[in-house]
Amino acid sequence: MTEGPVAQTAEGPVRGIRRDDGSTAFLGIPYAAAPTGKRRFQPPQPVTPWTDPLDATAYGPTPQRREEDNAIIPEPSVPGAGILNLNVFTPGLAERTGGAPVLVWIHGGGYSAGSAASPWYDGGAFARDGIVLVSISYRLGFDGFGIIPGVPDNRGVRDWIAALEWVQRNIASFGGDPGRVTIAGQSAGGGAVLTLFGMPGAQHLFRAGISISGALGDLPRSLAAERSELLAELAGCEPTLEGFRSVKERQLTRRQYRASLLGKTGLAATTATLVDGLPWGPVIDDQLILRPTAESFAAGVGAHKPLMLGATDDEFTMVFDRAPWFLRFVPVSVALRVLEKAGALRRGWRRANRARRGAGSAMGRFVSDRIFRSLVVRLAEARRDAGTWVYRFAWRSPVNGWSHHCLDVPFWFDCLGSDGVAEVAGQHPPQSLADEMHAAAVAFVRDNDPGWPAWRTEPGMTRVFGDQPALSRSAYDDALPLV
Incomplete structure (x- = not known):
C-alpha cells in the first residue's frame, strides 16, 4: 500500500x-x-x-x-x-x-x-x-x-x-x-x-x-x-x-x-x-x-423507497447443536412448548414443518421463523405496492450443515478469502454463489433492481441463493403460520 x-x-x-x-x-x-x-x-x-x-x-x-x-x-x-x-x-x-x-x-x-x-x-x-x-x-x-x-x-x-x-x-x-x-x-x-x-x-x-x-x-x-x-x-x-x-x-x-x-x-x-x-x-x-x-x-412510511430483504434458512439452529443430549429423545410437539405457549400457533407451525423431525432442528427453525423469517413476509406484505424484493439464503455450510446467521455476509461482500470465513464456510465456499449475490447487491445499489421480480409484481416471489440459485413463490411458506 x-x-x-x-x-x-x-x-x-x-x-x-x-x-x-x-x-x-x-x-x-x-x-x-x-x-x-x-x-x-x-x-x-x-x-x-x-x-x-x-x-x-x-x-x-x-x-x-x-x-x-x-x-x-x-x-x-x-x-x-x-x-x-x-x-x-x-x-x-x-x-x-x-x-x-x-x-x-x-x-x-x-x-x-x-x-x-x-x-x-x-x-x-x-x-x-x-x-x-x-x-x-x-x-x-x-x-x-x-x-x-x-x-x-x-x-x-x-x-x-x-x-x-x-x-x-x-x-x-x-x-x-x-x-x-x-x-x-x-x-x-x-x-x-x-x-x-x-x-x-x-x-x-x-x-x-x-x-x-x-x-x-x-x-x-x-x-x-x-x-x-x-x-x-x-x-x-x-x-x-x-x-x-x-x-x-x-x-x-x-x-x-x-x-x-x-x-x-x-x-x-x-x-x-x-x-x-x-x-x-x-x-x-x-x-x-x-x-x-x-x-x-x-401506514406507507418509506413506501416510495426500494427495499431488498431476506434471511437465512436456519439463523440460529446451530445453537441447539449444543443442547443437552436428552433433547434428541424429546418429541417435537413437547419441545416447542418451551418456545411458544399458544397451542394454535405451535400446531399451525408444526403442520407447515413436518420435515423437522428432531427437537433441536425444529426448535432452531422455530426461533429463526419467529424472529427473522416471518418478519420478512410480514414487512413485504405491509409494504403492499411498494418496490420490495425478497431473497432467501439456503446454502448450507459444510462445517455444521446449517444455513446459519452471518454465513451469507462474506458472499454479499464477495470476500470469501477474508480471515474467519473458512471457519464457518469451509475451505472451498462456492465463488459462483458470491458472484451471484454480490452482483445482485451491486445492481440494487446502482439501479434499485437486483434482477428478479418484485414482491408486488408476483406476491411470494423470492430469489433463493443456494447450491442452484432459483426463483420460488413458496420460499417462506413454512414461516407463514407465525406471520
Whole structure:
C-alpha cells in the first residue's frame, strides 16, 4: 500500500491510503465528537473542525470494548474515546469518478456488540464495481439505547442519523452521490435499516435499503426503562444522568445483559429474547420512533423507497447443536412448548414443518421463523405496492450443515478469502454463489433492481441463493403460520 490522497470534508481534510486492489480507504473519520465527559449519554455532538490533514489510515476506536466469545463474524475492538467514526472505501475521488452510488453499512451484534472494523465489511469489492461504501460505528447497549431521565432516548439511532448526515455533507468529496445513498446492514444492522425506513424524519437521508437477516428492536419504552432502573441497581448508582455518569463504562457493560433479563434465570432466561425482545435496541419513544416498524410500513412510511430483504434458512439452529443430549429423545410437539405457549400457533407451525423431525432442528427453525423469517413476509406484505424484493439464503455450510446467521455476509461482500470465513464456510465456499449475490447487491445499489421480480409484481416471489440459485413463490411458506 502507498500513501493515499487527501479529501476535503466540511470539518477538515483527511488523508487516506491507496490500496493494492486499486481502491482508496479513509478509516476512522469522526462524524461526531467523542461521547465522553459532559457529552456522555447525550445525542451526538459536532466535532471541532481541524485544518491539517487528519490521518485516516487505520480503523478508529470502536464502541465494542472486547470481542464477543461466540461471535461468528471477526469484529475487532479498538480502544479509544472517539468511537463515533466511519470508514469510506472508494474507487476514487470526485475528480476521477463523478457521482458514484453509495452504500452505507450498519454492522450487527444485537445492538450490544459488533464493530465496523471487521475484514468482512471491507469495501474493496464494492469499490471495484463502482460503489462507494461507508461503514459506521454507533453506541451500543445501554449507552446507545438505555433510558435516562432528562436525556433523549435512542442515542444509537441518533448516531445512525448523524452518520447519514455526514454522508450527505461530505460524500461528494469521496466520489459519491449524496442523492444515491442505499443503507444496508445485517442482523441488528438489518434491523437498523428497517427502523430508519419506518421513521418519517429520516426519509431525506437515503433512497433505498437492504436488510439482511434484520432483527428489529421496537422495544416498549416502559420495558427499556425497567431494564435501565435494574441496571442502576446492579451497578450501585441512582438511575439518573449523574448516577450513571458516576459509574465507569465497563461496570455498566458488564451488567447490562443481566439487567435485561429482569431477574429471569434458567430456561426463562434462555427464551427471554423470544418473549421480551432483544436485550437493548431501538425504543418506541414517540419522538424518533412513533410506533412499531411494521405499523409504520403499513401506514406507507418509506413506501416510495426500494427495499431488498431476506434471511437465512436456519439463523440460529446451530445453537441447539449444543443442547443437552436428552433433547434428541424429546418429541417435537413437547419441545416447542418451551418456545411458544399458544397451542394454535405451535400446531399451525408444526403442520407447515413436518420435515423437522428432531427437537433441536425444529426448535432452531422455530426461533429463526419467529424472529427473522416471518418478519420478512410480514414487512413485504405491509409494504403492499411498494418496490420490495425478497431473497432467501439456503446454502448450507459444510462445517455444521446449517444455513446459519452471518454465513451469507462474506458472499454479499464477495470476500470469501477474508480471515474467519473458512471457519464457518469451509475451505472451498462456492465463488459462483458470491458472484451471484454480490452482483445482485451491486445492481440494487446502482439501479434499485437486483434482477428478479418484485414482491408486488408476483406476491411470494423470492430469489433463493443456494447450491442452484432459483426463483420460488413458496420460499417462506413454512414461516407463514407465525406471520
